[in-house]
Amino acid sequence: MVTSVISGCGSGNDLNAPAPKLSLPPETNIAYGSDLGCTDADAAPTGAPASDCGGSQQLDIYRSPLPGPNPVLLWFHGGGFVAGDKSGDVSAYLNAALDDGWDILAVNYRLTTPDGENEFPTAIQDAKRSVRWVKANAQEQDWDPTNVAAMGESAGGNIAAMLAASTNEADLEPTNLPAELSGSATAPIDSTVIASIALVPVTDLTLFAQNDAWGDLVNRYVGCSSNSKLCEEGYASGSVQTHVTAQSQPLLSLHGINDPLAAAEQGVLLGDAYAAAGILPRFSQIVVSDGPERYQGHEVDYERFVGRFLEFFNASKTT
Secondary structure (H helix, E strand, O other): OOOEEEOOOOOOOOOOOOOOEOOOOOEEEEEOOOOOOOOHHHHHHHOOOHHHHOEOOEEEEEOOOOOOOEEEEEEEOOOOOOOOOOOOOOEHHHHHHHHOOOEEEEEOOEOOOOOOOOOOOHHHHHHHHHHHHHHHOHHHHOEEEEEEEEEEEOHHHHHHHHHHHOOOOHHHOOOOOOHHHHEOOOOEOOOOOOOEEEEOOOOOHHHHOOOOOOHHHHHHHHOOOOOOHHHHHHHHHHOHHHHOOOOOOOEEEEEEOOOOOOOHHHHHHHHHHHHHOOOHHHEEEEEEOOOOHHHHOOOOOHHHHHHHHHHHHHHHOOO
C-alpha cells in the first residue's frame, strides 16, 4: 500500500550550511559506453558550459570497505535532463550505504543539448546501459549482479524511477549494444533493478513543464518547441507513471510538501499507476511537511531518512 509519511523532527544541523558530499573516489570517469562527453576546456572556445556538450557515458565508483560480492547502488544526478554532473554529487550521508556493504556508482548520462541532441529517451537508455554494464562486469568488480538498485534526485529521480517502472520495456532499452552488454541466449544480461528510490523526482513532465523556469528545457528534452500536441505526447512518454506495469519493481518516492518542481501530487500519480497495475504494495511515498523549510521544497534531508532508504533497499534484495 502507499505509505504517506509526515516526517518527524527536523535536522539539528546549521540550516545555512551546504549539504555535505562524499569526496571523489580514486576510480573516476570509468566508461560504460563510448560517449565520453567533453571538458570545460573543450567547451571554452564556444563560451558554453561543458554540460552543453551533452554529458557522458561515464561513472565514478565508491567502494564499500566490506568484502564482496557487494550489492550496487547506482546514483543519478539532477539538472533537468540538460545539466548537472556526477562529480561531487553524492551525499556524505550515503556513506551509511557504503558501511552497509553497498558499492555506490555515480553515473553520468547524456544530456539534451541546445541543438536538440540526446532527447528522450537517451538518458533512460544510458541508465539501462549502466545497469547492464554493472552486471556484465560483476565478477571482475566483485559485485553481486542480482542486487543492483537505483537512486536519484530531481531529474535523476525520474531516471531512477524509470528503471523501476519500465522493467522489460523494449522501446527504452539502449540500441546497438555490444555483445558483452547483451549477453547470450543462455546467459542474457538485462537492465532490471531490484528497487529504486526517487528523491524529489520530476516524475510527471506535464506538471514539471508548467514551471516558468524549466518549461522550455523540458520541451527540449522531449523534442518539441511549443505547447503543441507533440509536447503533450512527449510529456506523457517522459512521465514515469505511464510506464508502470505488473512487472514494475519496488519504488519509494520522497517529496517536499512545498516543492515547486516536484510536487507531492507527482508521487500520488505514481501510486495510482502502481495500484492500477495491481502492485500497490511495491510503491511507497514520503511527504516531508516539517523541519527546515528547504527540506519541504526541492532538497533532501538525507540525515533523517538514510536509515529508511537502506531498509527499503535491503528489504528488496534477492536472497
